[in-house]
Amino acid sequence: xxxxxxxxxxxxxxxxxxxxxxxxxxxxxxxxxxxxxxxxxxxxxxxxxxxxxxxxxxxxxxxxxxxxxxxxxxxxxxxxxxxxxxxxxxxxxxxxxxxxxxxxxxxxxxxxxxxxxxxxxxxxxxxxxxxxxxxxxxxxxxxxxxxxxxxxxxxxxxxxxxxxxxxxxxxxxxxxxxxxxxxxxxxxxxxxxxxxxxxxxxxxxxxxxxxxxxxxxxxxxxxxxxxxxxxxxxxxxxxxxxxxxxxxxxxxxxxxxxxxxxxxxxxxxxxxxxxxxxxxxxxxxxxxxxxxxxxxxxxxxxxxxxxxxxxxxxxxxxxxxxxxxxxxxxxxxxxxxxxxxxxxxxxxxxxxxxxxxxxxxxxxxxxxxxxxxxxxxxxxxxxxxxxxxxxxxxxxxxxxxxxxxxxxxxxxxxxxxxxxxxxxxxxxxxxxxxxxxxxxxxxxxxxxxxxxxxxxxxxxxxxxxxxxxxxxxxxxxxxxxxxxxxxxxxxxxxxxxxxxxxxxxxxxxxxxxxxxxxxxxxxxxxxxxxxxxxxxxxxxxxxxxxxxxxxxxxxxxxxxxxxxxxxxxxxxxxxxxxxxxxxxxxxxxxxxxxxxxxxxxxxxxxxxxxxxxxxxxxxxxxxxxxxxxxxxxxxxxx
Numbered sequence: 001x002x003x004x005x006x007x008x009x010x011x012x013x014x015x016x017x018x019x020x021x022x023x024x025x026x027x028x029x030x031x032x033x034x035x036x037x038x039x040x041x042x043x044x045x046x047x048x049x050x051x052x053x054x055x056x057x058x059x060x061x062x063x064x065x066x067x068x069x070x071x072x073x074x075x076x077x078x079x080x081x082x083x084x085x086x087x088x089x090x091x092x093x094x095x096x097x098x099x100x101x102x103x104x105x106x107x108x109x110x111x112x113x114x115x116x117x118x119x120x121x122x123x124x125x126x127x128x129x130x131x132x133x134x135x136x137x138x139x140x141x142x143x144x145x146x147x148x149x150x151x152x153x154x155x156x157x158x159x160x161x162x163x164x165x166x167x168x169x170x171x172x173x174x175x176x177x178x179x180x181x182x183x184x185x186x187x188x189x190x191x192x193x194x195x196x197x198x199x200x201x202x203x204x205x206x207x208x209x210x211x212x213x214x215x216x217x218x219x220x221x222x223x224x225x226x227x228x229x230x231x232x233x234x235x236x237x238x239x240x241x242x243x244x245x246x247x248x249x250x251x252x253x254x255x256x257x258x259x260x261x262x263x264x265x266x267x268x269x270x271x272x273x274x275x276x277x278x279x280x281x282x283x284x285x286x287x288x289x290x291x292x293x294x295x296x297x298x299x300x301x302x303x304x305x306x307x308x309x310x311x312x313x314x315x316x317x318x319x320x321x322x323x324x325x326x327x328x329x330x331x332x333x334x335x336x337x338x339x340x341x342x343x344x345x346x347x348x349x350x351x352x353x354x355x356x357x358x359x360x361x362x363x364x365x366x367x368x369x370x371x372x373x374x375x376x377x378x379x380x381x382x383x384x385x386x387x388x389x390x391x392x393x394x395x396x397x398x399x400x401x402x403x404x405x406x407x408x409x410x411x412x413x414x415x416x417x418x419x420x421x422x423x424x425x426x427x428x429x430x431x432x433x434x435x436x437x438x439x440x441x442x443x444x445x446x447x448x449x450x451x452x453x454x455x456x457x458x459x460x461x462x463x464x465x466x467x468x469x470x471x472x473x474x475x476x477x478x479x480x481x482x483x484x485x486x487x488x489x490x491x492x493x494x495x496x497x498x499x500x501x502x503x504x505x506x507x508x509x510x511x512x513x514x515x516x517x518x519x520x521x522x523x524x525x526x527x528x529x530x531x532x533x534x535x536x537x538x539x540x541x542x543x544x545x546x547x548x549x550x551x552x553x554x555x556x557x558x559x560x561x562x563x564x565x566x567x568x569x570x571x572x573x574x575x576x577x578x579x580x581x582x583x584x585x586x587x588x589x590x591x592x593x594x595x596x597x598x599x600x601x602x603x604x605x606x607x608x609x610x611x612x613x614x615x616x617x618x619x620x621x622x623x624x625x626x627x628x629x630x631x632x633x634x635x636x637x638x
Contacts, residue, residue: 038067161191235325338418339364432523433460445564456516536616
């Protein structure tokens with residue numbers, strides 16, 4: 001019970017005035033209150049059970065009212081005092097505690113103690129905190145530590161303490177991994193630890209796989225993760241698929257790299273072709289000359305084929321070995337080479353209206369059905385032929401053949417390597433010979449004692465054979481014992497043939513007409529050739545005016561027989577009805593056209609032409625050419 005005590009004490013008062021200081025005694029009455037404790041403290045600012053996020057700031061205020069003297073307030077976390085800020089307002093004392101919540105505050109009890117000189121023991125109030133906090137870490141453990149291919153592997157992930165509990169997720173090489181279970185255990189600070197395990201048989205494909213485990217507090221949306229790289233011990237495995245094909249063009253170099261993947265790394269490689277032929281290793285510096293000349297060698301995982309040949313094609317086996325065992329693989333070397341024609345129907349001779357078939361075969365790599373084709377420039381291959389293509393072979397049929405179809409067809413083989421291979425096939429459509437000669441060559445000049453050459457041309461199929469007879473009808477064809485006559489036959493094109501008769505040491509009786517006869521199984525045909533003494537030329541033919549202007553005329557002609565000596569041409573012209581004649585010699589001497597210039601406009605002229613040589617003149621052409629220049633003069637500057 002509080003009591004009030006009254007006491008009297010002597011006092012004096014002093015005050016000053018203008019004349020000095022006056023002292024006045026009086027009595028003072030003093031009241032002294034009794035000591036008493038404060039009211040029990042209370043904590044405000046937090047309702048117990050309300051979760052606080054880890055890392056957030058939280059204020060707690062402890063209030064103690066009354067007490068004489070006023071209370072002293074102190075804060076404690078468990079048995080450790082924590083600092084707070086105290087303030088006084090009226091009859092109350094306030095102590096404010098500000099803390100940044102962390103995992104250790106979850107379930108922690110904070111108490112506030114109020115004391116003064118009237119309390120025998122502290123007055124206490126308590127509060128228990130709830131803190132949500134994420135896991136601080138995850139740990140991953142692999143068992144066994146060094147698994148071999150085919151062994152069962154266990155990867156365990158444990159999260160740090162979390163409130164509420166965290167959820168675990170797995171990734172393998174960045175991709176979500178599923179098919180695992182999780183379980184919870186009690187952990188520090190009143191949280192939960194999440195435990196997860198994945199199990200599988202490990203193989204080479206799993207080596208160096210990165211497994212990531214992430215723990216997420218879904219309430220706080222905060223995560224932590226860790227990763228581990230799995231190393232699996234396995235024998236060598238090749239990255240190249242078995243029987244994979246490697247192409248190389250004939251003559252070029254091929255390098256095949258069959259580096260194997262293994263853990264531990266590959267210790268040795270060996271190569272062989274087929275099942276029995278080992279491939280020697282590449283020569284080192286200082287190796288023998290024989291080894292230096294090897295075309296096919298190996299160097300570790302590398303197979304090198306220099307100047308590749310067709311016989312290098314085939315299967316090659318590579319073995320790689322490490323401490324875990326040996327791995328093998330087989331690759332196929334495919335040597336590409338240009339297409340080449342192996343067989344072709346060289347020629348076919350048949351009658352008109354029949355069908356001709358040609359066959360062409362080729363080899364090459366690659367070989368497709370379209371590698372071989374037939375062609376002939378200027379020929380209607382679309383409508384007149386049928387083509388049948390097979391693997392490595394092509395057939396060409398020309399239907400209803402005619403004489404005009406005779407000629408050469410080409411079998412072309414091309415597979416994209418190198419250049420085209422071409423073989424020729426000749427179509428011969430049978431028909432009886434047709435002998436002919438240009439008019440100028442139907443006369444041949446020679447002198448006694450010389451050798452005369454008489455030519456004869458014929459078209460026909462099959463081969464045209466020639467015979468000669470003189471004007472008396474006697475056969476004078478070449479015989480082994482003949483020294484007077486000889487012949488030479490040549491083929492100009494598919495159906496054109498030429499025969500030359502040589503008459504040695506010409507005498508007077510040799511001059512005259514000779515008959516050339518061409519013959520084959522289809523019939524015969526003849527033409528006459530005249531052998532005469534050298535003499536003056538024949539008159540030119542086809543003399544005519546080609547172009548006429550106001551002051552010039554362009555003349556043309558065809559030369560006649562030259563008499564056996566080089567011939568020249570002379571033009572005579574005059575104004576029609578005039579007796580004034582002009583002549584001009586044609587240059588160059590072998591010309592067949594000539595321009596007469598300097599004529600008068602609107603004037604009619606007559607022109608004549610003659611040929612001459614050392615033996616004489618042919619005389620002017622009987623039929624003169626008449627041409628009238630145009631009336632308007634056209635100036636020309638040359």
